[in-house]
Amino acid sequence: MSRIGKKPVALPQGVSASVSGQTVEVKGPKGTRSFTAADDVTLSLEEGSVKVTPRGTSKRARQQWGMVRSQVENLVTGVTAGFKKELEIQGVGYRAAMAGNVLKLSLGYSHEVNFEVPAGVTVTAPKQTEIVVEGIDQQLVGQVAANIRDWKRPEPYKGKGIRYKGEFVFRKEGKKK
Structure with a gap:
């Protein structure tokens, strides 16, 4: 049962x-x-x-x-109530901003990443280092948040990248002399 x-x-x-x-x-x-x-x-x-x-x-x-x-x-x-995923951006010079229906991400690449927000989901950037994804479809909200995170996943040495709010990133020790 x-x-x-x-x-x-x-x-x-x-x-x-x-x-x-x-x-x-x-x-x-x-x-x-x-x-x-x-x-x-x-x-x-x-x-x-x-x-x-x-x-x-x-x-x-x-x-x-x-x-x-x-x-x-x-x-x-x-x-x-709807569903909500919050993302944090960590790294020097890494930032996010909304321009109409496009999320503009500066992630250390030689160019700015433009992420087109699909219908049925609202994406906001209350701060330069925060992204909030909201909607009524749980699967779509989670998928959009995962697609944004895929542009720069958190790396284990300095912790730079896009992570879910409250996510623990296992940190590694760097090379020793």
């Missing part, structure tokens, strides 16, 4: 959901999101909550049960 899958997903005040077949559509104050579940589970709307139940006892049905329930909960969280 899946401990996660057993719990119904409660719909908070101001959020409505509709289930049609294998598709769940959730509407909230921040927008609308939908998700299509695998055929191994059944989705139902009961008393202000979405319930997920497996079809049968196969291994795949039990795997999908908890995963689909988590996906539906992420839809509800996205349309109510």
